[in-house]
Amino acid sequence: VQNENVPLWKEQSLKGIAFHQHLYTYLAGREETDEFERWLDSEFENPAEEAIRRVVSEDRLLPEHWRRLVRFAAALDVRTPARLRQFIRNQNETLEALMNETIQRSVREMEESVGRNERLPIGLEESDVLSLFKISIEPLPDGGGLLKAETIVGRRLW
Structure with a gap:
């Protein structure tokens, strides 16, 4: 909608939107750690990269790719601020x-x-x-x- 009060759309990377800064950071001793975020990355995000690439490319998925996609989807569900509150x-x-x-x-x-x-x-x-x-x-x-x-x-x- 053309309106001077509405900002123009701008392209952004997916990593730069829809996130809450430091959602997974907590104090360990006297220092902050993002150990949980690194764990999510190593256990769910990185393993799903190839499966996501195959989906986007419309390539065939093997059972292992489906398993990694399901784990990734489940991790996305439980890692939201709403789930943390729950x-x-x-x-x-x-x-x-x-x-x-x-x-x-x-x-x-x-x-x-x-x-x-x-x-x-x-x-x-x-x-x-x-x-x-x-x-x-x-x-x-x-x-x-x-x-x-x-x-x-x-x-x-x-």
Whole structure:
């Protein structure tokens, strides 16, 4: 529509439109990281490049190309700001109960193992999942302890 109040269209690359700057950036320690964005690129975007090129060129797709396209489409769906908001809302509603159930089950299983004189497994290195949670044991006056797990609901759990 010709109107002096409406700016003229201009061509832009797809990478320069429809994005939210730093959507996947979060703090790791005291520094920002875009590790999640790099993971999406290596696991979903780069593997789909050839399949997308074949679609655009109307070339034949092999089963592997279809698989990569489906993974790419799913990644596009879950990586939007709306899905992040939905994820955070869901985590606020369910994460506390899930963490409590997991801790109670883990303690019960460890107590049963000790009761059978079995050795408890020792983790050799901290996994990425565990680094998202702060695990602590507060000593109790009766000699027992209170196991606590804490985390922050946000992008890093996404």
